[in-house]
Amino acid sequence: MIKESLKDRLFSGIITVILAILAMIAMIPLLSEAAISFSSKAASDMNRINLWPVEFTLDSWKYILTKGKIWPAFFITLSSALAGTVLALGITSLMAYPLSKKKFKAGKYLMVYVVFTMIFKAPTVPYFLTLKNLGLYNSYWVLVFPHILTAYNLIIMRTFFRQFPEEIEEAAIIDGCGHFRLLARVVLPSSKAVLATLGLFYGVTIWNQYQHPLMFIQDMDLYPLQLKIRQIIDGGGDFQAITAVRHVNYTEATLSAAAVVFAILPILVFYPWLQKYFAKGAMLGSVKG
Amino acid sequence: MQEKGTEAKTGTKIKTKADAKANIKAVRHIKRFWPYYVMVTPGVIYLLVFRYIPMLGSVIAFQDFSVVKGIAGSDWTGWKNFQKLFQYQDFYKILKNTVILGALKILAVLPVPVLLSLMLNEVKNQKLKKGIQTVICIPYFLSWVIIGGLVFDLFGSGGLFNHIRNALGMKNLLVMQKESWFRPIYVFSSIWKEAGWGTVVYLAAISGMDPGIYESASIDGAGRFQKMRYITFPLLTPTVLTMFLLNIGSFLELGFEQVYNLYTPMTYAVADIFDTYVYRAGIQQGQYSFATAVGLFQSVVGLVLVVIFNHLSRKYSQEGGLW
Numbered sequence: 307m308i309k310e311s312l313k314d315r316l317f318s319g320i321i322t323v324i325l326a327i328l329a330m331i332a333m334i335p336l337l338s339e340a341a342i343s344f345s346s347k348a349a350s351d352m353n354r355i356n357l358w359p360v361e362f363t364l365d366s367w368k369y370i371l372t373k374g375k376i377w378p379a380f381f382i383t384l385s386s387a388l389a390g391t392v393l394a395l396g397i398t399s400l401m402a403y404p405l406s407k408k409k410f411k412a413g414k415y416l417m418v419y420v421v422f423t424m425i426f427k428a429p430t431v432p433y434f435l436t437l438k439n440l441g442l443y444n445s446y447w448v449l450v451f452p453h454i455l456t457a458y459n460l461i462i463m464r465t466f467f468r469q470f471p472e473e474i475e476e477a478a479i480i481d482g483c484g485h486f487r488l489l490a491r492v493v494l495p496s497s498k499a500v501l502a503t504l505g506l507f508y509g510v511t512i513w514n515q516y517q518h519p520l521m522f523i524q525d526m527d528l529y530p531l532q533l534k535i536r537q538i539i540d541g542g543g544d545f546q547a548i549t550a551v552r553h554v555n556y557t558e559a560t561l562s563a564a565a566v567v568f569a570i571l572p573i574l575v576f577y578p579w580l581q582k583y584f585a586k587g588a589m590l591g592s593v594k595g
Numbered sequence: 596m597q598e599k600g601t602e603a604k605t606g607t608k609i610k611t612k613a614d615a616k617a618n619i620k621a622v623r624h625i626k627r628f629w630p631y632y633v634m635v636t637p638g639v640i641y642l643l644v645f646r647y648i649p650m651l652g653s654v655i656a657f658q659d660f661s662v663v664k665g666i667a668g669s670d671w672t673g674w675k676n677f678q679k680l681f682q683y684q685d686f687y688k689i690l691k692n693t694v695i696l697g698a699l700k701i702l703a704v705l706p707v708p709v710l711l712s713l714m715l716n717e718v719k720n721q722k723l724k725k726g727i728q729t730v731i732c733i734p735y736f737l738s739w740v741i742i743g744g745l746v747f748d749l750f751g752s753g754g755l756f757n758h759i760r761n762a763l764g765m766k767n768l769l770v771m772q773k774e775s776w777f778r779p780i781y782v783f784s785s786i787w788k789e790a791g792w793g794t795v796v797y798l799a800a801i802s803g804m805d806p807g808i809y810e811s812a813s814i815d816g817a818g819r820f821q822k823m824r825y826i827t828f829p830l831l832t833p834t835v836l837t838m839f840l841l842n843i844g845s846f847l848e849l850g851f852e853q854v855y856n857l858y859t860p861m862t863y864a865v866a867d868i869f870d871t872y873v874y875r876a877g878i879q880q881g882q883y884s885f886a887t888a889v890g891l892f893q894s895v896v897g898l899v900l901v902v903i904f905n906h907l908s909r910k911y912s913q914e915g916g917l918w
Contacts, residue, residue: 314819321717328711329730332787335745336733338755342748353753401638404631412628416635423646425901427848429890430870431877432652435662440644455641485630514738516852521878532740536856539744559753566744573736580736581729585795 336570342563343367350557366560370568374561378527379534386449386530387512394454394508395501402460403489406467424457434521448522449530453512459504462590466500467493503587506580513572531569538565656888676888685872686889693868693893696781696854697846704785705842708793709835713823715794716801728798731791743856746784747771772861780857781866793838800834801827840908847897869893 310318334357341359342350344367349360370376405413405420428436442448470493478488494501516532523529529537539562573580625632656676658669680686711731718724734742750756750770757767770776804827812822851870858866869889877886 311818317819318717318719321714322720322723325711325714325718325727326723329727332731332734332791334755335749335787339745339748350753353758355753356755356758397637397641400634404628404634407631410628410631411624412632416639419639419642423642425905426650426898427894428646428649429653429656429887429894430873431883431887431890432655433649434878435655435883436649436652437645452645455638455645460638485634489634510736514736514740516738516740516856517874520855521874532738535744536740539740539747559748559751562744563748566741566748569741570737574733577729577733577736581732584735584792585799588795589799 336567339563340567342560343567345560347555347557347560350559363555365555366564367568369554369556370561370564374538374565376531376534376538376565376568379529379531382446382449382528383513383531386446387509390450390453390512391505391509393450394459395505397455398460398463398504399489399494399497399501401455402463403467403493405460406464406470420457420460430521437522443522444525444528445522446528448518449512449515452518453508453515459507462587463497463500463504465590466497470496499583499586500590502579503583503590506576506583507587510580535565535569538562653887653891653894655884656891658884660884660887662883672884676884677892679885680888680892685867688864689867689869689872689889692865693847693849696778696849696868699778699782700785700849701839701843701846703782704789705793705839707786707790709797709831711790712794712797712801712831713827715798716827717819717823728791728794731794733791734788735792737788739850739852739856742784742788742853746780746857750780771857772859774862774865777858777862777866781853784853784857796838797831797834800831804830836911837908840904840911843900843904845897846900847893 337357338355341357342355344359344362344364345355346361346363346365349355354360401420404410405416407413437443437448437452442451474492475488478492479485483492514532515530516536519530519533523533526537541558541562652666655666655669657671657673658666659672659675660666660669715724715728718727748754752767752769756770760766760768770780808826809822812826817825847869849868849870851874854866854868854871855874858871870893873886873890873893876882876889
């Protein structure tokens with residue numbers, strides 16, 4: 307190893323400092339939001355909050371967590387993300403597996419059928435009307451069904467299955483193992499990495515979705531988290547009336563900040579896994595079979 | 596194909612034989628592969644119902660569609676909706692907004708992760724590098740509703756942006772209600788959400804580069820900057836090109852959720868894109884046929900763009916296109 311010159315070390319050092327500053331700047335919106343959520347009514351009304359809570363209080367959080375009706379929305383989102391992930395992994399792996407087999411000649415045509423959905427999108431209105439005709443308007447299942455199979459994820463899984471050694475499968479077939487058992491007992495158990503990756507892809511899509519619930523869900527009891535948060539941000543519901551009461555220690559601004567931070571927390575809890583498996587998916591996605 | 600050729604030449608007798616042969620082949624194929632057909636069935640039906648039937652539903656763009664009468668009962672109007680569309684002032688406004696925001700996304704947003712990756716590659720302390728990367732990737736996982744909430748708070752009257760302006764002796768500026776500010780907000784929110792994540796692919800490409808080249812460059816006396824400029828950057832160009840071509844193909848798909856969560860009625864004039872317009876005109880106001888015509892125009896232009904740029908990316912980069 308050649309010893310680095312002073313110039314090189316300086317160059318590297320300056321870049322490191324710039325990046326560290328950029329990373330800190332990137333966190334400012336989150337810090338500032340958290341600061342608002344922990345600040346008092348007076349501080350919020352006087353616009354005195356920057357990056358640190360002013361007159362620290364938990365009142366906004368207490369309100370959001372106990373009376374904000376945010377938990378039903380949270381559980382609707384959580385359950386739909388879980389149900390959707392399970393269904394999606396089932397249907398995607400069932401379809402990706404035969405398509406990964408070169409000897410399965412029909413697979414080629416089926417791939418065209420799949421890829422076409424990626425390059426030609428149905429316009430929003432006929433899409434809306436079709437799903438409405440299926441009875442998905444104002445239905446919990448509209449949070450789940452539209453997201454359980456995407457061409458992109460199918461292609462990633464197919465690419466992954468392609469790497470599975472054929473000898474193992476052939477040996478299993480000779481031993482009298484059927485194709486379904488082969489998939490369930492041999493192929494899937496050794497595909498945990500791709501299952502985790504795609505599970506998180508589907509899960510995050512459902513967790514963060516906004517357009518579908520916005521179009522399809524009118525009933526406030528069925529609001530998923532994102533719709534609920536947007537309603538709170540917009541000052542909807544009974545928040546205006548509540549914050550008008552004089553003796554409380556929160557404002558519309560502090561309550562909506564608490565709601566936004568609340569919605570960020572689950573993402574942060576799962577972040578180490580998200581980062582790890584999304585990166586794997588990005589790598590698999592860039593290699594086409 | 597060959598069977599067809601012989602059958603044309605020698606007449607009916609062979610044709611039946613060939614048919615029988617083909618039948619036997621088909622039966623064998625089914626016998627061998629039936630489990631595969633069973634496996635793909637749910638997916639095939641799913642795509643039919645959730646992707647293809649809505650595509651066919653686009654025919655209402657050529658109708659005066661009413662929900663009560665249905666597709667079969669509604670009157671056909673030919674190209675009337677499209678004629679109306681091309682005479683419609685707002686259509687050109689929406690088209691312009693979509694093109695401008697799409698171009699900004701490619702010209703101003705796409706290069707940022709490339710630059711960040713080149714910079715991250717120069718950080719020697721691995722823990723610090725990982726830490727910085729971890730932090731700048733967080734926004735990628737947040738929904739546009741949340742980002743919209745953060746942006747409105749940051750730029751609102753009591754937000755940090757105006758505090759800084761006040762500290763500098765400037766008046767409050769309600770950025771989110773200003774037309775001239777929508778595009779910068781759009782670009783910065785895109786960078787904040789996506790640039791950190793974009794480094795993942797590029798850093799992986801950089802880590803796959805041959806260390807031998809760097810060593811021989813060092814022996815020749817190349818400094819860090821020179822290695823970045825003359826080795827890493829050129830070697831990264833094919834990956835950048837691939838990402839660029841893939842993105843430019845989906846140019847018109849700016850995403851409903853970003854714009855919808857960042858615009859206000861005061862900024863509609865510069866912010867309204869196809870997706871948001873179609874939502875308001877079609878879903879909210881019930882102009883089903885007209886909004887479908889707008890959407891179909893977008894889908895068809897999108898299809899052409901994707902096909903062209905996919906072809907180019909297969910031609911110019913070894914990694915190939917979407918398919």
